[in-house]
Amino acid sequence: MSGARVGVVTFPGTLDDQDAARAVRLAGAEAVPLWHADHDLKGVDAVFLPGGFSYGDYLRCGAISRFAPLMEELIPAARAGLPVLGTCNGFQILCEAHLLPGALTRNAGLHYVCRDQKLRFENVDTPWTSDYAPGQEVVIPVKHGEGRFVANETTITGLEANGQVVLRYVGNPNGSLNDIAGIRNEAGNVIGLMPHPEHAVEELTGAPGTDGLGFFTSIMKALVNA
């Protein structure tokens, strides 16, 4: 109906691709499955990199996935402006691919954290977040063992100064620097976040609500109005 096509990537070990595809469809766009071993983005208008444990998290989370054949297509496309959202393992892959600065490391408390997390939007000037407002607080699930965002001081200062911090934790679950939960690249088309908006899109299963749906309605609008 809309013609907006959002690719959802599956690597070996990806877990959340079905939820992500469902969220894309709920927002009214078409979800296009993308396979890690293909050199083919299938002409999609945007790409969602879902969470999970791609390649078993061997070596470092996202370190192997970043060299997958699909990524050889995705990296230049993202640099050229294709909207890309990575959540959790997707965020880790985007950092390993140097599409986003910094890295995600072992949680400060060492525990795997799985909970409904309060978050605050900072900068919403991205194609994935236009339906939110700066300062808006939402609750979206997090579930990760390696979500502590780190970067050197210059990078952190730059992210803050350029308005590249998209989301901040309200109650830091993992020791991330400056409570950073999500960032964007300088151009604004690539975002990564540890929380899982695709798990908060329906009242029935979206514990505790539908606060994540805005990511999908935002990209839908961005693509339709493009």
Place this chain on the structure above:
Amino acid sequence: MARVIVDVMLKPEILDPQGQAIARALPRLGFAGVSAVRQGKRFEVDLEGPADDAALAEVRKMAETLLANPVIEDFTLRVAE
């Protein structure tokens, strides 16, 4: 045939909670006098040929590209005896 050892460590300024947990466990096991522990990774890269300058340069490139994430980690190379 030669073996090159690549040691990868988190940069000193990056918090290492695993190392801290190990350091906290040691006194409970009766090991005293440890002020800190940092945990890293060791890779043993076996070469088909000798570990000459060209081969070492290639291993260095491997380390920068894949074995270590230069954003958070440092690495060192040495040829095994």
